[in-house]
Amino acid sequence: MTTRRQPGQEVDLFSAGERAEAERHAPLAARMRPRTLDEYVGQEGVVGAGRMVRRALERDTVPSLILWGPPGSGKTTLAGLIAATTQAHFEPMSAVTAGVADLRRVVAESTARRRDPGRRTILFVDEIHRFNKAQQDVILPHVEDGAVTLIGATTENPSFEVIGPLLSRCRVVVLRALTPDEIGALVRRALADSARGLGGLGLTIDGDAVELLSEAAGGDARVALNALEVAATLVEGDDSRVTVAHVREALQHRSPRYDKAGESHYDTISAFIKSIRASDPDAAIYWLARMVAAGEDALFIARRLVILASEDVGLADSRGMQVAVAAQQAVHLIGMPEGLYPLTHATLYLATAPKSNSAKTAYFAALRDVERTMNDPVPLHLRNAVTGLMQSLGYGRDYKYAHDHVDDAPRTPEE
Numbered sequence: 099m100t101t102r103r104q105p106g107q108e109v110d111l112f113s114a115g116e117r118a119e120a121e122r123h124a125p126l127a128a129r130m131r132p133r134t135l136d137e138y139v140g141q142e143g144v145v146g147a148g149r150m151v152r153r154a155l156e157r158d159t160v161p162s163l164i165l166w167g168p169p170g171s172g173k174t175t176l177a178g179l180i181a182a183t184t185q186a187h188f189e190p191m192s193a194v195t196a197g198v199a200d201l202r203r204v205v206a207e208s209t210a211r212r213r214d215p216g217r218r219t220i221l222f223v224d225e226i227h228r229f230n231k232a233q234q235d236v237i238l239p240h241v242e243d244g245a246v247t248l249i250g251a252t253t254e255n256p257s258f259e260v261i262g263p264l265l266s267r268c269r270v271v272v273l274r275a276l277t278p279d280e281i282g283a284l285v286r287r288a289l290a291d292s293a294r295g296l297g298g299l300g301l302t303i304d305g306d307a308v309e310l311l312s313e314a315a316g317g318d319a320r321v322a323l324n325a326l327e328v329a330a331t332l333v334e335g336d337d338s339r340v341t342v343a344h345v346r347e348a349l350q351h352r353s354p355r356y357d358k359a360g361e362s363h364y365d366t367i368s369a370f371i372k373s374i375r376a377s378d379p380d381a382a383i384y385w386l387a388r389m390v391a392a393g394e395d396a397l398f399i400a401r402r403l404v405i406l407a408s409e410d411v412g413l414a415d416s417r418g419m420q421v422a423v424a425a426q427q428a429v430h431l432i433g434m435p436e437g438l439y440p441l442t443h444a445t446l447y448l449a450t451a452p453k454s455n456s457a458k459t460a461y462f463a464a465l466r467d468v469e470r471t472m473n474d475p476v477p478l479h480l481r482n483a484v485t486g487l488m489q490s491l492g493y494g495r496d497y498k499y500a501h502d503h504v505d506d507a508p509r510t511p512e513e
Contacts, residue, residue, distance in 0.1 A: 126327040127320040129294040130284070131175050138179065139319075140280040141172055141273055151176070151271060155183050160220065162241050162248040164256045164265065167273025170318030173251040176273075177222045180249065186218035187211060189246075193228035201236045208246050219246045226250030227259035234261045241267050275317025282312040284319050285326055289340075296330050303340040311345050325349050363394070367402060370445075375410045379449035386445050396437045400426035403444050414454035421447045 132138045135145055135152065145152045154160045160180055165173040181188040189204050208219035221237070223229065229237075241248045241264065248268060250256075256265055276284075285308055288295040307329075315322035328348035329340050366389055373381035389399060400422075407422035425444035429437035483493035 125324055126288060126295065127323040130288050130291065130323055131178065133179075133182065135179060135183075138172065138175065139284055140276045141176075144271055144273060145176070150269070155180060158183075158185050160184055160186070160247060160249070162268040163250070164226070164260060164268045164270045165249065165251045165273060166256050166270055167253070168275045168317060169253055170315070170320040170322075171273040171275055172319070173273055174224060177224075177249055177251060180220065181222070184220060186220045186247065188220050188222065190222040190224070193223050193225045193233075196223070196233075198233055198236055201233060205236075205240045205245060208240070212245065221246045221248050223248065223250045225252060227252040227254040227256070231261055234264050238264050238267075276315075276319055277317070278309070278312035278315075281315050281317070281319060281322045282308045285311055285322055288323055288326060289330075296327070299330060299338075301330055301333060301338050301340055304342065307340055307342045307345045310342055311349075314345075314349050366394075367399075370399075371402060371406055374406055374445065374449045375453065377449055377453065379446050382445050382449045383442065386441060390434075390438055390441070396429045396434050396441060397426070399441055400429045400444075403441070403448060407444075407448055409458050410453055410455055411448055411451045412454040412457045414452035418448050418451050 135155070138145055143149065151163075165176060167173055177190070181190070187208075189208075191200060191204070204219070204221055208221075211217045211219055237246070237248060238261070240246050248264075250260070250268070252259060256270055260268075285303065289297065289301060289303055291297045303326075311322050311325060311329075315325070325345065325348040326340070329344040332344045332347055333340060366385055370382060370385035370389065373385055386399070390396070404419070404422040404426055407418040411418035422444050425440040428440035432440075478492045479495060479497045481488070481493040483489040483495075488494075
């Protein structure tokens with residue numbers, strides 16, 4: 099069913115009673131989802147006054163967009179606001195469940211709808227990074243000719259997950275994780291809202307409980323609101339305060355945000371290596387703990403430490419290589435969780451060791467010479483004369499055995 103509406107006018111396909119019943123059983127994060135841009139918290143760089151997305155919504159000229167941001171940053175909410183304000187037909191789908199047949203149906207219906215002047219179709223694809231190349235290829239020509247306006251939401255870097263031709267036809271909108279202050283504002287709003295939130299319970303929340311919830315949410319509004327809802331159920335008796343103890347209890351089972359196969363994996367190991375390289379042991383141990391807590395492969399971490407020991411510590415402290423290799427062997431021998439001790443040992447040793455990248459710079463300087471002189475023959479005096487013919491041709495002639503000519507050998511600066 100499609101209903102024509104004016105910009106800013108929300109269309110409700112359910113009766114008031116049906117919607118009230120559905121919202122009553124929905125999670126707090128779903129009930130508190132903003133219904134207007136004025137309720138939208140954060141992302142001022144995206145939807146603030148004069149920004150591209152807000153202007154596009156106000157003018158009903160939304161281009162194809164890729165909304166890229168971490169979980170709970172407002173991607174689906176922003177798509178819902180677009181649905182509520184645009185005069186286009188809005189077709190939502192999830193890349194987890196949709197297939198090529200669904201895409202072809204949407205395109206066919208969109209083509210038919212275009213015969214009605216001004217009837218555009220916005221196709222919203224949640225988790226678009228889960229579409230394979232064939233599925234993205236199906237959308238491409240129809241985004242290009244304007245048959246559909248695509249809005250994709252993703253937590254993954256679109257440079258890697260969206261094919262180049264499709265990405266070039268979309269505007270990438272980067273959403274950031276919400277700040278603790280923004281999370282705190284959402285928490286207080288939910289606790290005070292009697293219509294959609296927890297206002298009917300008559301609860302208050304301690305300032306330090308808001309601070310803990312805001313920090314622990316990690317910029318994810320959904321985590322904060324769902325934890326608040328659980329914390330509210332833990333308040334007992336005549337006390338109407340949500341305390342730090344309630345929040346801790348509500349948060350105790352949360353999982354670290356980490357994808358061992360995705361960008362977070364590479365970003366975190368990069369931060370770990372760069373912290374050791376910069377001789378910052380505190381930061382290095384923090385990133386190590388992040389990876390271990392998230393279940394990262396301990397041998398992957400150990401291998402990276404071995405590489406770093408040679409690349410960044412190198413000749414400044416050759417014992418660093420021994421420590422790193424010993425840590426790798428120890429982790430392989432004893433496994434986890436006890437393997438965290440040799441990993442921590444090696445991390446602290448390498449972070450506090452003197453640094454030298456001479457092994458790396460020497461090799462790549464030599465490689466540049468190799469590339470410039472790829473076909474130069476080996477000098478005759480350095481060749482082995484293993485046959486009489488080779489001897490007669492001068493192979494090995496005038497070679498000086500280094501051990502017999504110690505005084506002629508190059509000396510190190512210390513000598």
